[in-house]
Amino acid sequence: MTSGLESNAKPIEPLLRVRGLGQQYIQRRAFSRTKFCVGAFEDVDLTLFSGQTLALVGESGAGKSSLARCMALLERPSAGTMELEGENLLTLDRKSLFRIRRRIQMIFQDPASALNPGLPACEIIAEPLAIQGEGTRLQRRERARQLMEQVGLDVRWERKLPFEFSGGQRQRLAIARALALRPSVLILDEVLSNLDAPNQDLILKLLAELQSSHALAYLHISHDLRLVSQFADEVAVMYQGKIIEQKRTRELFASPSHFYTQQLLASVRSVESILLERSA
Amino acid sequence: MRYLARRLLHATLLLLAASFFSFAILQSAPGDYFAPMGLNPQVSSRTIAGLRSRYGLDRPLPVRYGHWLRGVFNGDLGLSFAYNSPVAPLLAIRARNTLLLTATSMLLAWLIAIPLGIWSALHRGKWGDRAGGAFASALLTVPDLMLFLVLLLVAVRTGWFPTGGMVSTAFGDLNMWSKIADIARHLLLPALGLALATLPPLLRHVRSAMIEVLDAPFIRAARAHGIREWRVLLRYALPVAASPLISLFGFSVATMLSASLLVEVILSWPGLGPLLVDAILAKDVYVVIGAVMLSSVFLVAGNLFADLLIFAADPRVRVE
Numbered sequence: 001m002t003s004g005l006e007s008n009a010k011p012i013e014p015l016l017r018v019r020g021l022g023q024q025y026i027q028r029r030a031f032s033r034t035k036f037c038v039g040a041f042e043d044v045d046l047t048l049f050s051g052q053t054l055a056l057v058g059e060s061g062a063g064k065s066s067l068a069r070c071m072a073l074l075e076r077p078s079a080g081t082m083e084l085e086g087e088n089l090l091t092l093d094r095k096s097l098f099r100i101r102r103r104i105q106m107i108f109q110d111p112a113s114a115l116n117p118g119l120p121a122c123e124i125i126a127e128p129l130a131i132q133g134e135g136t137r138l139q140r141r142e143r144a145r146q147l148m149e150q151v152g153l154d155v156r157w158e159r160k161l162p163f164e165f166s167g168g169q170r171q172r173l174a175i176a177r178a179l180a181l182r183p184s185v186l187i188l189d190e191v192l193s194n195l196d197a198p199n200q201d202l203i204l205k206l207l208a209e210l211q212s213s214h215a216l217a218y219l220h221i222s223h224d225l226r227l228v229s230q231f232a233d234e235v236a237v238m239y240q241g242k243i244i245e246q247k248r249t250r251e252l253f254a255s256p257s258h259f260y261t262q263q264l265l266a267s268v269r270s271v272e273s274i275l276l277e278r279s280a
Numbered sequence: 281m282r283y284l285a286r287r288l289l290h291a292t293l294l295l296l297a298a299s300f301f302s303f304a305i306l307q308s309a310p311g312d313y314f315a316p317m318g319l320n321p322q323v324s325s326r327t328i329a330g331l332r333s334r335y336g337l338d339r340p341l342p343v344r345y346g347h348w349l350r351g352v353f354n355g356d357l358g359l360s361f362a363y364n365s366p367v368a369p370l371l372a373i374r375a376r377n378t379l380l381l382t383a384t385s386m387l388l389a390w391l392i393a394i395p396l397g398i399w400s401a402l403h404r405g406k407w408g409d410r411a412g413g414a415f416a417s418a419l420l421t422v423p424d425l426m427l428f429l430v431l432l433l434v435a436v437r438t439g440w441f442p443t444g445g446m447v448s449t450a451f452g453d454l455n456m457w458s459k460i461a462d463i464a465r466h467l468l469l470p471a472l473g474l475a476l477a478t479l480p481p482l483l484r485h486v487r488s489a490m491i492e493v494l495d496a497p498f499i500r501a502a503r504a505h506g507i508r509e510w511r512v513l514l515r516y517a518l519p520v521a522a523s524p525l526i527s528l529f530g531f532s533v534a535t536m537l538s539a540s541l542l543v544e545v546i547l548s549w550p551g552l553g554p555l556l557v558d559a560i561l562a563k564d565v566y567v568v569i570g571a572v573m574l575s576s577v578f579l580v581a582g583n584l585f586a587d588l589l590i591f592a593a594d595p596r597v598r599v600e
Contacts, residue, residue, distance in 0.1 A: 028405075072504050101506040108497040116498045118519050118595065128505040161595050174501075181505070 013085070015217045016048040016071070016104070016185050021080035023066050040066035041241040044080070048185060048217040055228040055249070056221045057264065058238030064221045067238070068189045071219060072106035073097065084185075102132055102181035109190040111170035115162040121148065121173055122158035128180045147176040151206060168199035175206065179214070188220045192227060204231055225268045229253060237261045287587055291580045298576045299352075299569070303345050306565050312337055313361040313563045335359065348569070357573075358566030362559070367570040371552070375574050377446060378544065378551035382536050382578070384467055385474035389482055389536075390529070392475065397486025398513065401494060404487075412483070420480040424539055428546040431473045435547075441469040444548030470547045477539045478532055485528050489521040496520075523594045526586050533582025537575050 022042040028035050041063030048054055058064050070077040073089065082089045084103060092100060105128075108114040115124050125144035129135055135143065145155045151172040162170055171191060178186055188207070192200045208231065210216060222228050228235060229249060236246040237258065245258045256262045314331050317323045332338045336347060348358055357367040400409040419427075435441040442448070446466050447459075454462060493499065494517055502516055544553030552571045559567035591597050 069500075074500055074504055098506040101504060104504075106501065106504050108501065110497065114497040114501055116502075116516060116520070127502065131502065131505040131507045131511070163596055177501070 014047040014083075015050050015085060016046075017083045018044060018046045018071065019081045019083075020045065021067070021070060021077050021082065023063075023070055023075065024078045039241055041238070042079070044243055046071075046219070046236060046243070046246075048219055050184065050217050051211060051215045052233045053211070053218040053220050053231055055232035055235045056219060056238055057223060057225060057228055057235060059223070062238040063241040064238055065189055068106065068187050068219070068221055071185075072104055072187050073101060074106070098132075102128075103183055104185045104187065105178040105181065105183040106187040106189060107171075107174050107178050107191050110194055111167060111174050112162070112194075114174050115170060115177075117162055120159045120161055121153070121165070124162070124173060125176045125180055128177060132181060134181075143180065144176070147179055148173075150179070150210075151176045152202075168195055168202060171195060171199070171203055172206065175203075175210070179210065182214070183216070185217045185219065188218055190221055190223070192222065192224065200227065207231070225264060237264070283591055284588070287584055291584055294580055295573070295576055299349070299573055300345060302569055302572045303348065304341065306568055307341050307344065309563070311563060313565070315563070335361065348566070357570040360559075360564055360567045362562050362564045362567070367566045370555070370567065371570050371574055374550065374552045374555050374571075377549065378537075378540055378553070379578070380463075381467065381470055381474065381544070381549055381551055382533075382540050384471040385478070385540070386532065386536055388471055388475040389478050389532070393479060393482035393486050394525075397483050398490050398518075400483070400487045401490035402513075404491060409487075412487075416480040416483045419476060424477045424542055425546070427477055428473045428543050431469055432547060435469055442466045446550050466549075470543045470549045473547065474536060474539055474543050477543075478535050481535075482528065482532060486521075486525060489524050490517060493517045493521045519593070523590055526589045526593060529589070530583040530586030533586075534579050537578055 021044040023040040024037045025040060026035050027038055044067060046054065046056075056064055056067070066075070069075045071082065077090070080090075084100065087100075089097070089100060116127070119127065122141055122144045125147050126140040129140045129143060134140070141158075145158060148155050148158060153169060153172050153176065157165070162173065165173060171194075174191075192203060195203060204227070207218070211218060220228075220232060232249045234246065235249050235252045236243050237252075237260065238244070239258075239260045245252065245256065245261050252261065253265065256265050312332070314328050314337070317328050317331075318325065329338070336344055339347075351358060355368060357371065359365070360367050360370055363370055396412060400412045403409045432443060435443045442465060446463060448454075448462050448466075451459060451462055494512075499512060499516055502512060507516075540551065541553035541556060543549065544551040545557055548554070552574060556568065556571040558564075559571065
C-alpha cells in the first residue's frame with residue numbers, strides 16, 4: 001500500500017492473475033422444477049502484484065463479494081483461469097489446493113461474525129496453523145502471540161474471547177489470523193466498512209505497515225472511494241458483474257472514462273461540495 | 281455458584297407461584313370430591329359436612345394453602361380422597377414411570393433430530409433435505425391424538441407390541457435381564473409415539489441452527505484455511521449451534537410432559553397422566569395439585585438443567 005503514491009517501478013512478474021473469470025449460480029423457480037442461471041460476474045481480468053493494492057469498487061450486487069470468494073478459493077468459478085505465480089489454481093487436485101490455500105487469505109467485512117465466538121484469541125490465530133498441520137501446539141501459541149504483538153494487540157489478552165474485544169480489535173484479530181500462514185495475497189472484503197473513522201485510519205496504517213514488511217498483495221474491496229484514493233495503487237470498477245474500467249488510482253480519479261465511474265466520482269464530489277457550501 | 285443460587289431462587293419462586301395459582305384455580309372450581317355423595321339419599325348432609333371438615337375442605341382458601349404448603353416442606357402432599365392414602369407415595373411410583381417414558385422419548389427424539397438436522401443442513405435444497413422437510417411438516421400436521429391412536433392400531437393389528445401397561449403379567453417370575461427387556465418392549469411404542477410427536481420442531485430447529493452457523497464468515501474463513509468438513513462440523517459448527525439447541529432442550533421438556541400425559545392415557549402407560557385425568561374427574565384435589573406440581577418441578581428442573589448446560593457451554597453467559 002503506497003497511500004496514493006504510485007510507484008513507477010512496477011514488478012514485472014504478476015503474483016496472482018485471473019483471466020476471463022466468471023461465476024454463475026443455478027437457481028430453481030418457486031413451485032417449479034425449472035432451473036435458471038444467475039450470473040454473478042463474467043469475463044473478469046485482474047492482476048495482483050507483490051506489495052501493491054488493487055481496489056475493487058462498485059455498487060452492492062455488482063458481484064464483488066462473489067469474485068472475492070472465488071479468488072479466495074472458497075468457490076469454484078464456472079469459467080476462466082486463475083494463476084498464482086504461473087500455476088493454474090483451478091486445475092489443481094484437492095491435495096495441491098490444500099497446500100496452496102495458505103498463500104491466499106481473506107478478511108471479512110464483519111469481524112464479529114468472522115471469528116469463532118467460542119475460541120480464545122490465541123486459538124483463533126493459531127487455528128489456521130493447526131488446520132495446515134504446522135508446528136507443535138507450543139510453537140503455534142508462540143506464533144499467535146507474536147502475531148498479536150504485530151497487529152497491536154496486548155498478548156495478555158490471549159485468553160479473551162472475541163466478544164470481549166472492540167470492533168477495531170476484532171478486525172486486528174482477524175488480520176492476525178489471516179497472517180498466520182504467511183500468505184502472499186490478502187483479499188480484504190469491505191474490512192473497513194463496519195469501523196468508525198479513527199479505527200479505519202488505524203487499520204489502514206496497520207495494513208500499510210504489514211504490506212511493506214511482508215510484500216503482500218492486497219485485493220481491497222470497498223465502496224468508499226474516499227478511502228480508496230488513500231490506499232490503492234490501482235482501482236478496478238465493477239458494474240453489473242463486469243470490470244468496466246481499471247486504471248492507476250490517480251489516473252482514474254483524474255479522468256474516468258466510463259459513465260458509471262464518472263457517476264461514482266461525481267457522488268463523492270457532490271458530498272464534498274455540499275460540505276464546502278455549508279461551511280461557507 | 282452465584283449463578284446456580286440465583287437460578288435456584290428463581291425456580292423456587294416459580295414453583296411457589298405455580299402451586300398457589302393451581303391451588304386457587306382448583307379450589308374455585310364448583311363442587312368437590314364429596315359433592316356427588318349428596319345425590320345419594322342414604323348419605324346425610326351432616327355426614328358430608330363431617331367428611332369435609334375432617335379433610336379440611338370447609339376452611340378458607342389461604343388457611344388450606346398454608347396448611348398444604350407446611351405439609352409440602354415436611355414431605356406430605358396431602359391425602360387422596362379416592363385412594364384414601366397419602367399423595368406422595370402414590371405420585372412417586374407414577375412420576376418414576378413418567379420420567380422413564382419422557383427421558384427415553386427425549387433421548388430418542390434428540391438422537392434422531394441432531395444427525396438428521398445436521399444432514400439436512402449439509403444437503404440443503406437437495407432431494408433428501410426436501411424429503412426430510414416434507415416428512416417433518418406432515419408429522420407436524422398430524423394431531424398427537426391421531427398419531428397415538430394410529431400407533432395403538434398398529435400394535436393391536438400386528439401384535440408386535442404390547443398394547444398397554446408397563447410390564448407383562450408374568451413379570452414377577454422373570455430374571456433381571458428379562459425384566460429389563462419386558463419393560464423396554466412395553467416402553468417402545470409410547471416412547472416412539474412421544475418422540476415422533478416432538479420431533480418436527482426439533483428437526484427444523486437443529487437444521488436452521490446449523491445452516492445459520494455453516495453460513496457464518498468464521499466457517500468460511502476456516503474453509504479458506506483448508507479445514508476438513510468433519511472438523512468444520514465438530515470443532516466449529518456444532519459447539520456454536522449448541523447454545524440455541526440447549527435452550528430448545530429446556531422448552532422441549534415442557535412439550536414432552538404435556539404430550540406424555542396424553543400418550544399415557546391412550547397407550548395405558550401407568551404414569552402421571554391417567555392418575556391426573558382420574559383425579560380431575562373425581563375432584564381429588566390434592567392428587568391433582570400434587571401431579572401438577574410434580575410436572576412443574578420436572579419442567580423447572582429441565583430448564584434449570586438447560587441453563588446450567590448453556591452456562592457450561594457458552595462463555596458469553598459467564599461474563600458478569
